[in-house]
Amino acid sequence: MKMNTTVQHVTDRIIMRSQTTRRDYLERMDAARAKGVARGHLSCSGQAHAYAAADEDKARLVGEGAGNLGIVTAYNDMLSAHQPFESYPALIKSAVREAGGTAQVAGGVPAMCDGVTQGEAGMELSLFSRDVIALAASVALSHNTFDAAVFLGVCDKIVPGLVIAAQAFGHLPAVFLPAGPMTSGLPNDEKARVRQRFAAGEVDRAALMEAEMAAYHGPGTCTFYGTANTNQMLMEFMGLHLPGASFVTPSTPLRTALTAEGAKRALSLSALGDSYTPVCDILSEKAFVNGIVGLNATGGSTNLLIHLIAMARAGGILLDWEDFAELSEVTPLIARVYPNGLADVNHFHAAGGLGYMIGELLGAGLLHADTKTVAGTGLAHYTQEPTLASGTLSWQAGVGRSLNDKILRSVADPFQPSGGLARLSGNLGTAVMKVSAVASEHQIIEAPVRVFADQNDVKAAFKAGELTGDLVVVVRFQGPKANGMPELHSLTPVLSILQGRGQKVALVTDGRMSGASGKVPAAIHVCPEALDGGMIAKLRDGDVLRVDATTGVLEVLTAGVESRPASIADLGQNQHGVGRELFAAFRNAVGAADTGASIFGE
Structure with missing residues (x-):
């Protein structure tokens, strides 16, 4: 399919605008990758400090032939979206050992919940927490002992902050590992009605509390299509998730299999192998345009009009709001997920989800098909969906059609002709x-x-x-x-x-x-x-x-x-x-x- 002329024009303009800053960034990444296996440059004392608690992995670490995976985690058990990450490090280490490598938790980053701080003084730290996360993740990776990294984060400022840090270490491959949405609870529109009735003085706080607890009821991301779930969409459109990974619920066999495979995939992309794919090659100008198209096609969070600009600048790519607006004019809105509709992200995923959307947008020439991703070159990988049969994870063709046209529609029959x-x-x-x-x-x-x-x-x-x-x-x-x-x-x-x-x-x-x-x-x-x-x-x-x-x-x-x-x-x-x-x-x-x-x- 021929590229949409506006999408191509905006992409070319971004490339031209970013020519100097992008070149300088890529030169820095080339210099970093040329140094080879990072931990090989450490002193014996430095390596001993890094491996002292590695137990069974010490011999592999000293030998340098096995890849070492850095885990950067935003785990805490106050955020429902991040609570599942508690078990991820052990799972990742086990999976990587099976593949002949090693893994270490490089460090943790803070993760705050805007839902908790709404209307409170703590919300004034929320946006700044993104840059704190970028700084903290950079400190974690600054030990320079890793061949690749996995990033465990989901919510509003966490993913953008981790992406900024990943680009600072853009010579390393990286895979982002999500936790998935919580199972559906009280419908979001009913929750909103109770909030309005409380604001109008028609119900008391006990009724409000009952509704809120029924909506936010278990581990996983909040199920409405806010910033957290918009982040997950972006990680697929931009190629940093495994295909179909975003909206698989926590504590399921498929979620576990995707986490293990994501860790193995990250190491397989390191410079030690034949499929070296660093972050700086994945997050190109085309990848960011794909992300903006996805943002418009899904009616995603306005916060990403700030975060995508900051994320891109970390890789020398200069975006502005004019780019978003022009892409919005030619991108049809083909999803309705609350608050843009009645469905939550679980319903959206069941109706065909991101795989269906990416297929539709690729077919209309609205996405760059030739971007590099953690799944390989070509965004077509992301039209597939993961399946688990007899313990074996594989990908197969997605549904190819919407299973609910009140939630998902084709480009030919959108909810509205322009983006959200x-x-x-x-x-x-x-x-x-x-x-x-x-x-x-x-x-x-x-x-x-x-x-x-x-x-x-x-x-x-x-x-x-x-x-x-x-x-x-x-x-x-x-x-x-x-x-x-x-x-x-x-x-x-x-x-x-x-x-x-x-x-x-x-x-x-x-x-x-x-x-x-x-x-x-x-x-x-x-x-x-x-x-x-x-x-x-x-x-x-x-x-x-x-x-x-x-x-x-x-x-x-x-x-x-x-x-x-x-x-x-x-x-x-x-x-x-x-x-x-x-x-x-x-x-x-x-x-x-x-x-x-x-x-x-x-």
């Missing part, structure tokens, strides 16, 4: 919006604004009955430099209630709204942010704002706003408590959202 993400720009700056769940009649609003500097003030105004008529709720001083750019997802029930009353309502913010943003239009990641003197800092109550996702407009219609002095917020309360005082250096160094909101430079 929109870029907005105008005199207020630049922003993004997830539109895959926003009805067409709600994608345009022109209304006066109510301006807030804290999401709790929005909730208080709602409870006081102040949010009447059509309005645009502006929540500013929520950018990365101001307070770490927290998600404002806890505003979703309030805004949904207003919309349900027949009001036209939208959110505009320099903060984030998360992959769970739903039916209310939310222009987020506004750049420049308020603390940088962006126009959003000059708005006053009553100014009229136009938010139009159909034409990509974010415009202040009130005259004279640009000549006003920028408002100044008291951010003192955001500087201390729950560790925030330790992140002052991050707030001072972080870049803008449209460059990845990273501390690693523009």
Whole structure:
């Protein structure tokens, strides 16, 4: 199938834009790989320190002929998505020994849950945790004793942070090993209804707690299509998972077999063998374009419009929001998973899942078919699905058709002709919006604004009955430099209630709204942010704002706003408590959202 001309044009533009930075990066990776087996350069004392606790693996490690696999894990048992990783190191070591190699846990990285910290002070550390994870993973691998690596991570900032670190060690092969989604519990739409009823004062906290516990009830990733599951999609579209690995539930024989095979595959790709495939060769410009197409086709999380930019820059590839917007225009939305529909990711996987989607998009010329992956050259590997028969893992052709057209559709009969993400720009700056769940009649609003500097003030105004008529709720001083750019997802029930009353309502913010943003239009990641003197800092109550996702407009219609002095917020309360005082250096160094909101430079 001939490549779609827009996809090819955007890819060529990214390659040209990134020419210098990508060349410099690849030269560094070439120099690193040329040094050969890393641990061979260690002193005898250094090697003895590295092998002292290796027990039965010591002889293989000293001999240097067997590959040594580094395990970087985000295990903790507070996150349901990461609790299954507790048993992975032992499983990986056993699998690698069978293949004649060795494995060691190189180190652990933190993993926080945005679901726990929503609306809390800890959320102000959430975005920064991505770069902490990248730093921690780099420390783990800096011992330079590994021939390949596996990365154990799932959730929102963890996978992007691990990818950034993997690219810093891009001369090494790497396989990402997921834990899988929890089994389906209380339907997500029913959970959302209970949240709205609680926000409206119609049910008590006991009813809310019962619903939440029924929805989040066991090990595995949350089952809605938020940032965590968008990460899993990306790892398949970009070739760092084994095919079909993303949405196999924990503690099943197939999940165990995929984990063992992923570890073996990582070592098989090392420079010690004949199939050397380092991360720097997999994560090419084409791979990132494939990831953006997947993001649009699935209506994925808006957080990835920040993370993908940061992930790409770690490999010398320069993306911008224009790339996302142009790809969205030609990418049909062919999946509806909550909050973009009623199905959860288990239903999505059963209906044909990522294998079906990749096959459809390849057939339409919307994906680059010739990318390198951990499964071999060619994205067609990812149209296959894993099976386990008599203890033997193999891959076979996927279903080739949707088994439920309310969840998955063909490119020829999509849910909507363009992707689930929109870029907005105008005199207020630049922003993004997830539109895959926003009805067409709600994608345009022109209304006066109510301006807030804290999401709790929005909730208080709602409870006081102040949010009447059509309005645009502006929540500013929520950018990365101001307070770490927290998600404002806890505003979703309030805004949904207003919309349900027949009001036209939208959110505009320099903060984030998360992959769970739903039916209310939310222009987020506004750049420049308020603390940088962006126009959003000059708005006053009553100014009229136009938010139009159909034409990509974010415009202040009130005259004279640009000549006003920028408002100044008291951010003192955001500087201390729950560790925030330790992140002052991050707030001072972080870049803008449209460059990845990273501390690693523009």
